[in-house]
Amino acid sequence: MAQNDISSTSQVQSIFDDFLKYRHQNKMDKALESLNEASEIAENNEDAKLLLDTYHQYSRIYLEEGDRETALFYWDRASILLKDLSYPFGNAFHKYLEACIRFDEGNNFQALKLLEESRTLSNNRNLGNNILLLEGYIYSNIEKYEEAKTNLNALIVNSDDKERPYLATKANIQLAKISRIQDDLEDGIMHSKAALELSQKYSYYKEIKAANQLLSDIYEKTASYEESLFYRKNLEQIKDSLFNIDKVKLEAKTADKIRFDHQMNEINKLTAKNEELSESKNRSEITAILTSAFLTIISLLAVSLFRNNQIKLKTNDLLYTKNKELELARDAAVSAMEAKTNFLSTVTHELRTPLYAVTGLTHLLLEENPADHQKEHLKSLKFSGDYLLNFINDILQINKIDADKLEPLNIEFKLEKVLADVVDSLQQNANENNTKLILDYDSNIPKQLLGDPLKLSQIFMNLVGNALKFTKEGKVEVIAKLLRKEEDQVTLYFEVKDNGIGISEEQQMHIFDSFEQGSVQINREYGGTGLGLTIVKSLLGLFDSKIHLESEVGHGSSFFFEMNLKLDNNTLEEIAFELNPEEFNFKGLHVLVVEDNKINQVITKKMLSKKEITCDIANNGNEAIDLAKANTYDAILMDIHMPGISGEEATRQIRKFDMEIPIIALTAISLDDSLDSFYQAGCNDVVTKPFKPEVFYQKIGENIFRKKTGGVV
Secondary structure, eight states: HHHHHOOOHHHHHHHHHHHHHHTTOOOHHHHHHHHHHHHHHHHHTTTTTHHHHHHHHHHHHHTTTTTTHHHHHHHHHHHHHHHOOOOHHHHHHHHHHHHHHHHHHTTTHHHHHHHHHHHHOOOOOOHHHHHHHHHHHHHHHTTOHHHHHHHHHHHTTOOTTTTHHHHHHHHHHHHHHHHHTTTOOOHHHHHHHHHHHHEEEETTTHHHHHHHHHHHHHHHHTTTTHHHHHHHHHHHHOOOOTTOOHHHHHHHHOOOOOOOOHHHHHHHHHHHHHHHHHOOSSSSSHHHHHHHHHHHHHHHHHHHHHHHHHHHHHHHHHHHHHHHHHHHHHHOOOOOOHHHHHHHHHHHHHHHHHHHHHHHHHHHHHHHHHOOOHHHHHHHHHHHHOOOOOHHHHHHHHHHHTOOOOOOOOEOOOHHHHHHHHHTHHHHHHHHHEEEEEEEOOOOSOOOEOHHHHHHEEEEEEHOOOOHHHHSSSSSEEEEEEEOOOOSSEEEEEEEEEOOOOHHHHHHHTTSSTOSSSOOOHHHHHOSSHHHHHHHHHHHHTTTTEEEEEEEHHHHHHEEEEEEEEEEETTTOOOOOOOOGGGGGOOOOOEEEEEOHHHHHHHHHHHHHHOOOOEEESSEEEEEEHHHHSOSSSEEESSSOOSSHHHHHHHHHHHTOOOOOEEEEEOOOOOOOHHHHHHHHOSEEEEEESSSHHHHHHHHHHHHHHHHHHHTO
């Protein structure tokens, strides 16, 4: 008996080896005949495991040939057998086949999940390699090309004892397809030729055709038309010989006969069972009717559940694909935004250096009593430089807001002084337009507040500057009122209103968008960048506040908002102490100028000499440290962006041996710069290049003389 079992097992193994060879060579008729022989042995020996294996292979080969209905028929038969079997490999292969069916439906996501389940049920090497191949196809479908290539490259060097060359051939073909998609045509040709060599050696007819098709397409894409034509002719010969009509008819006839025989066998079994039940006297006719009705209902429910499950699986795959597309679109948009932000930051920063030379030299020439005809040209040049500087500053500001580089400060400041400074600085603009500029400040507003005076100043500079631009011979009012006062904060109302040209309702809808000024005519007549109100809106957003607008054409406009500010209850009332620029006695001061740009060195030195200030020049941070150690200076003017060590690092090093000397940062602030970082490094103040001469002198005077008078105040 044992001898017969061994003989039977050996015979079955030989039959399955023949089946694999015929399947690989696309000889479907012979492959099916081999399976039919194995299934007869299984039925005769009542070997359920062997019968399950044959059903699985039937299902697989019909699925590969596109006969989905028959494939499902055999898969269902296998499902029934599995219920009464303890067969880990059979369960694993069943899951793998189900993954193949889901993949054929287009349900990539569900197929991957089933393959993972299959892998955990059996460590069979051949099954594991087939799982790798199917995963490679699925990853290709969902555009995870790197994961696909990892699987496929592993199969090229596989050591499978049953399908080594076949798996390597299939892997090379899929890698060639991926290379063609990624425009790596050299790699595509290499993998296609490797596949062609293997498929010709082992007579894999389908793969011979696929490899020739790939080579023809890729060579055509590289404009190698002779090579493309060669493989195109190979394809025609294949169609005339290996894939002829007679062969297809024979295979179809064999497949139909085997399928018919199996299905008739199932019908005969069911008929016999039905007759057996009919002869039973222990079942009443009513029971049979109820059973039939129950089975019908269950069948309908099963069909409904199956369809719903199919819809769910397809929806999951569709959502997965769409989510990936959205992720790719999002990443592309983020990359584009980052590229735009970095580009604008670089451009605005680089423009500041030559602009410093333009504005600085213009100022110096105007100071040297030019002829009247020269003075007119120099004033025009100065106006153009100032306009360009404002434009660059606006773009940098918007860029910082877009890149989330701005955060509001929370420091002590005097609100009335901030607003008064804005009004004073724009008073000249108002006088040129014969416009009254008035500050209406509520005296009930607490003196000491916590907030960000710089950003508040920017908000009002833009709002007031905008109002003055569009108001001729009229009035502009800046209003600050106390609405509510609580224990630790106040709510303030701010308004900037004018009686200028006004804004139409249609224009009000877009007035806060970037580069919008209402109309082309307004832009031509009044000039400007159209960024001011966009900056205001964005800066107020940092304070959780919102700008509002009321306007009527010909009757002016009103911009208003509310803002919550913290009270500074810990600050003692300070003695009023202001330094007047006219009172600064610069004569005899000696400072260190740290600047790597030669033109900037000349301009800064010239501007200092105008006030009888002498200076030494350091070309970089290291020179600055050495000079600061060896000499005594009244102040250091420190450029931040320099080759070698930066101005920030040089400031840190100087602070290690001199904590008293005033250090003023002179810098063309870029996107990544932070005023906080300058102060943290040890700078006393910051002047942004290109700077206005009056601001330059004011900062030098304030820092040097505040230090000298600090003990008195």
